[in-house]
Amino acid sequence: MTDPIDIVIVGGGTAGWMTAAALAATVGKDYRVRLVESDQIGTVGVGEATLPQMKDFNDHIGILEAEMMARTQATFKLGIEFRDWGYPGSSYIHPFGEFGRPRGGVDFLQHWVRARQAGEAEPIEAYSYAVQACRHGRFDFPVEDKSEINSTYAYAYHLDAGLYAAYLREFAQARGVERTEGRIVGVDRHAESGLVEAVQLESGEKVSGDWFIDCSGFRSLLLGETLEVPFEDWSEWLPCDRAVAVPSERDDRPAPFTRSTALEAGWQWRIPLQHRTGNGHVFCSRYISDDEATARLLENLDSAALADPRVLRFQAGRRSRSWEGNCIAVGLSSGFLEPLESTSIYLVQVAIMALTRLFPRRRPEPALINEFNRLVDYEYDRVRDFLILHYHLNQRDDGELWRHCREMSVPDSLAEKMELFRRRGFIDRYRFGLFAPPSWISVFLGQGLSPAGHEPLADNTPLEDAIGRMRELQASIDSRVQVMPAHGEFVADYCPATKAALS
Ligand SMILES: Cc1cc2nc3c(=O)[nH]c(=O)nc-3n(C[C@H](O)[C@H](O)[C@H](O)COP(=O)(O)OP(=O)(O)OC[C@H]3O[C@@H](n4cnc5c(N)ncnc54)[C@H](O)[C@@H]3O)c2cc1C
Known part of the structure; x- marks a missing residue:
């Protein structure tokens, strides 16, 4: 041997x-x-906060989901809300799911761009099941039947x-x-x-x-x-180099998404767990001191802090x-x-x-x-380029960080992606890895970049048909989301150990 x-x-x-x-x-x-x-x-x-691939990892090595969630005080996550990122007052959600469904061999985005230019389409989030579930604070597992609209999303965890x-x-x-x-x-x-x-x-x-x-x-x-x-x-593209983190009291009605709110010199995260809420302020030390960043975080908390804030440095x-x-x-x-x-x-x-x-x-x-x-x-x-996009495409005028990021030159790989989206709404579909087209769509549109044109193939579908189909889709999403369980109740039922501990 x-x-x-x-x-x-x-x-x-x-x-x-x-x-x-x-x-x-x-x-x-x-x-x-x-x-x-x-x-x-x-x-x-x-x-x-995690991505849906974590479920694949856990499944692959034989971890039982309900047990893991109970042991780690986890909640479900359907995406990330970006507040004030495009400009103060704006909000969009990057969902772990599709926008609409392809039709006539053409991606939904192409039909949407055409209908939107004709003044006949809602903002794109109306056609995403995952975004609507987030907006209503609801959660359920996706179904396996791919013909159903509630099969068009995945989920991750907050833990x-x-x-x-x-x-x-x-x-x-x-x-x-x-x-x-x-x-x-x-x-x-x-x-x-x-x-x-x-x-x-x-x-x-x-x-x-x-x-x-x-x-x-x-x-x-x-x-x-x-x-x-x-x-x-x-750091020339991603200049934030510090974070201050603090837990706060739990939210009785945890959102099924992570929230990221842009601030003058960085952004703040909010992650609802079963037993507490995770909070942090990621910032650029060139534009704000540790003390100011900490004060900003504490004044923005939704519930009482449970520990002293902790500053972390990175590059x-x-x-x-x-x-x-x-x-x-x-x-x-x-x-x-x-x-x-x-x-x-x-x-x-x-x-x-x-x-x-x-x-x-x-x-x-x-x-x-x-x-x-x-x-x-x-x-x-690829992750680097995707993150840079959030900073670069901004219309904020309340801080030097945002001006710097708007004016900086970006890697060629990202500049090419932006140009293809701007012209045709075209997004390269990777064979593996991050990020899939819906992720890019949500951030491009959410940060204010709209396609000027669409693929000629979309014109093969009569415009009225495309618009009619979009209305049906929206109605079907709305009616199904209304009957989904509230996220907090779903988690409590799914993780009995936690439910018992909390009662
Ligand atoms: C502010 C912030 C927020 C984040 N938020 C997220 C998030 O929401 N989602 C996400 O996916 N990731 C997030 N991350 C990243 C995530 O925390 C890390 O990727 C993850 O925790 C893995 O860290 P690690 O195990 O590599 O390092 P660490 O957690 O630092 O572990 C290092 C280990 O090495 C050991 N070690 C070091 N030196 C020695 C030594 N000399 N002898 C013996 N042992 C030693 C330490 O004891 C420790 O056990 C965040 C990171 C930061 C900084």
């Missing part, structure tokens, strides 16, 4: 325990997984990040992951190959391995500090490679993009899924490493 392949995970935040849980559930007995974390150092402790990591820890340890408590004070590397051989703990113990997964957070202990893989700084960007030699960075150690579209945990998931498919045996294999880095970079770059 050969020795098992040793995988050492450095760090026990959301990234570390998601990696440990996924490896424990998917790799075979040939691998032995050990996680090192330090309670002294702690975790970043935020990260409460307590600390509880989620603790839940995954239990899950992973029950499946054989060994946990070591201790602060890493040194790293041993092979003299010739430069591969990481072991991490040294403060206690003197050495933890050696064949593979090291760096989940050490912003510090990037292995990939950044030890292997010196450069960090690509994207937008990513490492130029996430996998180097025998070290793979997952989570904040590989990069960070502000939580405007709840993408960080998704990026953790992308790295884990790519890793479980590409994991070599004992030796690094360049083809597999290159493919992993390509997949991860793709996703980071």
Whole structure:
């Protein structure tokens, strides 16, 4: 019998325990997984809003949804409301679902643009089932029959990040992951190959391995500090570099969406959980001090604060490679993009899924490493462009941040996307990864960019037919949303443990 392949995970935040849980559930007995974390150092402790792909991750590794939701005080999420982003007083929702349905082989957007230009269409959100459910504070699971309008959406979760990591820890340890408590004070590397051989703990113990997964957070202990893989700084496009976070009392009628409200020098998040509400103010330290940003957050809370506000510092960007030699960075150690579209945990998931498919045996294999880095970079770059779009397309005149973002030049990849949408309402449909056309549509239109024209194919459908069909669609959405359960009641019924604890 050969020795098992040793995988050492450095760090026990959301990234570390998601990696440990996924490896424990998917790799075979040939691998032995050990996680090192330090309670002294702690975790970043935020990260409460997710994307629908998290359900795929949980399903894939065998997590039961209702149990996970009860244990993490989770609620459902159908999208994100952007308040005051286009201009003060505006509001739009980026839904996890479609706008309308295609007709005659042509996307709904094309019919809508034509009807809107003829003065015969409502704002696009009237044709989204998920947006209407959000606007009415309702939730239900999507149905499987694809011909039904209430099959046209997906959902994600709001959850307590600390509880989620603790839940995954239990899950992973029950499946054989060994946990070591201790602060890493040194790293041993092979003299010739430069591969990481072991991490040294403060206690003197050495933890050696064949593979090291760096989940050490912003510090990037292995990939950044030890292997010196450069960090690509994207703050010229995403200048916000701090956040102040504070929990507040729970909302009796939790919204099934995250709220993001633009402020003078950044924006504020509001995330309703079962037991409390998560709040934070992401801001640019060039334009507002920590104290002013904290005061602004506190004066905007809907309910009483439950703890002292905590300031976090960050920089937008990513490492130029996430996998180097025998070290793979997952989570904040590989990069960070502000939580405007709840993408960080998704990026953790992308790295884990790519890793479980590409994991070599004992030796690094360049083809597999290159493919992993390509997949991860793709996703980071696309998320970056999508976030920049929110800032760049703004009509706010209440702060230097907004003026700067409106006037800055954007990456070519984004400039091309904007131009295609402006001319034809055209959006590239990716084969995999973020973001799908409805996401781009909601932000383009929500931030005030409308297509000047439509695809010629849309003209094959008589305008009156297209308008009639849109009216039917809207009526069907309205009537079905009215009978959906209220979101808070749905959650309480679905998570009996929580219901019992709250009563
Ligand atoms: C303000 C803010 C808001 C966010 N909101 C969201 C959101 O809504 N949605 C979302 O998806 N993501 C969000 N994120 C990102 C999310 O929090 C992270 O992606 C996620 O928590 C993963 O973090 P991590 O595990 O990589 O790092 P961390 O949580 O920082 O964990 C690092 C781990 O490494 C260990 N460690 C570090 N150094 C050592 C050492 N020397 N020895 C031993 N152990 C060590 C620590 O003890 C810890 O266990 C947000 C981030 C910020 C900053």
